[in-house]
Amino acid sequence: MLLSIRNLHASIHGKEILKGVSLDVNKGEVHAIMGPNGTGKSTLASVIAGREVFDVTSGEILYQGRDLGKLSIEDRAREGIFLGFQYPVEIPGVSITNFMRTAVNEVRKYKGLDPLPGGEFLRLMEEKKKLVEITSNLTNRSVNEGFSGGEKKKNEIFQMAMLEPTLAILDETDSGLDIDALRIVANGVNKLRRPDNAFLVITHYQRLLDYIVPDFVHVLFEGKIVKSGGKELAFELEEKGYDWIKKEQV
């Protein structure tokens, strides 16, 4: 088992958002988390990544058998957890190249490896850029500064490719993307799927799942996973909307 979430409760500023989430993810699997807005999807992603603004009040998250609660944000990342942000933040004056080199080398240092020599690093960048059809000048620009919605999301997938995570969480990566960008982003993800990694794809709409086909679909509603199924569940949701789930809950 790669990830095992057990009865997770989390709150922000005293307000409970996650009210007992349980979820198991094995290597090689793609799980989709769907649900109406404001039900805790992004909170779940942030809590797995260790964002400190959220308090885990009970329950636990086991990652490769270890209690994630004991790991810092950066150590979780270094252990292979990646979060693709819904709203990637701008870092003025820091080029993507410089940012990624710092990230890659800090992860290597954690693993006891020497920094990647400049030439090798640049070769790696070129290879991964192709994966998401990034043109060369984008990586010379400051991280996310003045990027279009599509560029921001491509940049997230590019960073994921560079860091080769074991568990990738994509938080509404499809939001704000036109159909071409969506296809590029999804293709990037598909090329990175391997038997030894797993994806948690958070989305509001079914359309992303036409491109990234999940093994499991879960519906998160009012802080709990209320329904799980195969990929056909996504179609059902698309057809009937979330009202159907809401009614079932009452």
Add this chain to the structure above:
Amino acid sequence: MESEANKILDEVTQGDYKYGFVTDIDTEFAPIGLSEDTVRYISLKKNEPEFLLEFRLKAYRHWLTMTRPKWAHLDIEPIDFQKIIFYAAPKKKKELTSLDEVDPELLATFNKLGISLDEQKKLAGVAGVAVDAVIDSVSVKTTFSETLSKHGIIFCSFSEAVQNHPELVRQYMGSVVPYTDNYFAALNSAVFSDGSFCFIPKGVRCPMELSTYFRINAANTGQFERTLIVAEEGAYVSYMEGCTAPQRDENQLHAAIVEIVAMKDAEVKYSTVQNWYPGDKNGLGGIYNFVTKRGICKGSNSKISWTQVETGSAITWKYPSCILLGDNSVGEFYSVAVTNNHQQADTGTKMMHLGKNTRSTIISKGISAGKSNNSYRGLVRISKNALNSRNYSQCDSLLLGAGCGAHTYPYIQVDNKSSIVEHEATTSKISEDQLFYCQQRGISAESAIGLIVNGYAREVLKQLPMEFAVEAQKLLSISLEGSVG
């Protein structure tokens, strides 16, 4: 959330000063305190011509009539000038003719600071950097003087210039910063002990970077140096200045003067990385840094560019300025000032537009952490005759944590209708979002702050010569070790 981010900031900005060591060298001191006798003592020690002694005495007498300026946003303890030693010099065994004769302790000191005084160490294919090394009150070694003299360039200590080129010193010294200029300029003019002198003759482009490295070593001692750079018609020089001091519990005074003269079509680029001891985390000790730096673009189409990275000193009071006298002349000021713990900085520039079509650019990036205060103070003045002149100013402040302050005091005076002045100012914080984003990629909070701060300051850092840029980048991160939010 806020407190969490502050905690990380605190951890990251509590780094230690790396240059706080003291070298045990045999040092000769002037009697403690300040009087006309002190002034005479220094002049005698340096075997100065009569005109210089007179200049010093006039300055001293003028200084006695002045009071310390209080307008800066600085909280300064009274300075007792009778408790300061105004002259301290490593004892020389004999006249130096080669590096072998420099006290090995001194060589080791500069090596430890990463400053090579060995000309042989110049790398093949690299232009190299000529260094004037000043310790306490005197210059101990100037490298590459001979190489430079082949181009007609004079690069030597101020004391040597007084002996070998008195006419040049007499012509230019005090011509940009008169001793009457301000309290600390008057003090410096009375008791200055050494510094660098640089003269680039007509049409010569200086083939290497020139630099002065200032080191305070002795206790209870003030450092008062002055630098004079003259670029004749069509000449070019890039000049760098670095400084460090030992870690001590008492404050030490540094009051310097830099004067630059640029004639027609000349260009002078002056870069500073100021890393004097900033005091400890509780605000004990540190250098009081009161500096008057000013350049005059005397001829048409001349250019003076100031770039400074200010990370050290307990107190910084410093306004590198340009007098744009020649038509079409250009003044630039690029600054990054970092304050942490209890440091206080009041720094900025003055751009005085006198000639027609003169242009100036001001880019100031303040970074405050801990309990520090960081002020930008700038004056842009465009005179009646400076028609069609332009100024662009951008003053940004970055706050790390809730206990620090950032202040901006821009003064603008425009006396004609054909000139344009623009001023932009922003204040920002390192957001929790930015930190989380970096950490989520495996970057530690400490590295993330270094990265974000360097990104913020990039516009200024890219103005620095290569030799300095890397050091400055490291310094920015180190200065904020232990502070983010």
